Amino acid sequence: MPRWLFYSILTVLFGGVWGFLLKGGTVLGDGGYLVELERRGYVDSGSGREKVDTGKGSGQFTPEVAIENPDALRELHLEFLRAGSQVLQALTFFGTREKLNRAGYGAQTEQINHAAVKLAKEVAGERALVAGSVSRTQLVEREGMGALERARDHIAEQIRLLKDAGVDLLILETFFHLAEMRVALQCAAESGLPAVATMSFRPLITQCTDGHTPAECAKIMAEQGAIAVGANCEQEPKRMLPLLREMRDSVNVPIAAQPAAFRTTDDCHCFTRQPAFPDDLEIIQVSRREFFDFGRAAKAEGIAYVGGCCGCNPAYIRELARGLTVSK
Numbered sequence: 001m002p003r004w005l006f007y008s009i010l011t012v013l014f015g016g017v018w019g020f021l022l023k024g025g026t027v028l029g030d031g032g033y034l035v036e037l038e039r040r041g042y043v044d045s046g047s048g049r050e051k052v053d054t055g056k057g058s059g060q061f062t063p064e065v066a067i068e069n070p071d072a073l074r075e076l077h078l079e080f081l082r083a084g085s086q087v088l089q090a091l092t093f094f095g096t097r098e099k100l101n102r103a104g105y106g107a108q109t110e111q112i113n114h115a116a117v118k119l120a121k122e123v124a125g126e127r128a129l130v131a132g133s134v135s136r137t138q139l140v141e142r143e144g145m146g147a148l149e150r151a152r153d154h155i156a157e158q159i160r161l162l163k164d165a166g167v168d169l170l171i172l173e174t175f176f177h178l179a180e181m182r183v184a185l186q187c188a189a190e191s192g193l194p195a196v197a198t199m200s201f202r203p204l205i206t207q208c209t210d211g212h213t214p215a216e217c218a219k220i221m222a223e224q225g226a227i228a229v230g231a232n233c234e235q236e237p238k239r240m241l242p243l244l245r246e247m248r249d250s251v252n253v254p255i256a257a258q259p260a261a262f263r264t265t266d267d268c269h270c271f272t273r274q275p276a277f278p279d280d281l282e283i284i285q286v287s288r289r290e291f292f293d294f295g296r297a298a299k300a301e302g303i304a305y306v307g308g309c310c311g312c313n314p315a316y317i318r319e320l321a322r323g324l325t326v327s328k
C-alpha cells in the first residue's frame, strides 16, 4: 500500500469525525466470509446436525477453513482486495477457544488464528491493512452474565493470538450484549491494539440484548476507547441506516457499518431469526444495488468505515466502492 493511502486510512480511523469530514474520505472494508465460504462448500452451517440458534449445539459457522482449505480463503481475500477493500479481516470470527471447542476444533485454536492472520497478511501485502476479527463467545447468551469473566479469559486469549500473529487492528463485531463488548474493549486496550467496535441488534434495532439503545451503545463503546463505533450484521443497509444515524448523533468518534445483505421485516429486524436462516438465504438476499445506494448514503452522511457482513460477497463490495465514488 502506498504510504499516503496507509496514512489516510489511519487519519480516517484515528483522526475523528472532523478529520474525516475535512478529508472527505471513507475507508472501504471487506465483506462477509463465513456465509460466502459456506455457499462455496468450505464452511459448515451446522444445520445438518442441529437446529441452529437453539442454544444447544455449536451453531457452527466456525473458521477452520483457514487450516483445512486455505486456498479457498486466500481466493476470497483476493477477490475482496480486487473489489477495492482497504482493510481485510482475517477470518478469525468465532475463533475463541470456547466456540471452537464446541465445534470440535478447540485444540486447533492457536493454529486457526495464526493461519488466518498469516493468509490475510500475505494477500494484503502493502495494499491493505489486516484486522483481526473478534466476536462474542456465546457463553453469555447461553449461561447469562455470570459467565462474563470466563468470556473475558477467552476473548483475551484470542486477542493475544491475533497480536502475536501481527494484525494492524481489531474489529470487535457481532456482539449482542454491551456488557460482553465492554469486556472485549478492555481486553483490546490491554493489548495496545486499536479496535473498531460494532454491535449487532436483534430482534429489533431499538436495543441490544442487554437493553441498551444504539446511542447508549455508541457512547459506552467510545468511552471504552474504540477508535470507531457502529453496527454490523443482522440488517440490510436500508434497515441499518437509522440506527447508524442515532449512533452518529451521539458520539464524536467515526462510525463504522458492516450491514448484512439479507432482507428483514418490520416485525423482526434481524435475518438470523428469519425462517430462511441458514439454508434458504437466497430467497431473502438483497440486490447489490442496495450496497451501491448504501455507499452513496454513507458518503453523504459521514459514515467513516463501510463494508459488509453476511451475504455481502465481492460483487457487493465492488458496488459499495462505486457508490462511494459518486458525488452527492
Ligand SMILES: [Zn+2]
Pocket (backbone or CB within 6 Å): 032, 232, 233, 234, 260, 309, 310
Ligand atoms: Zn454477519
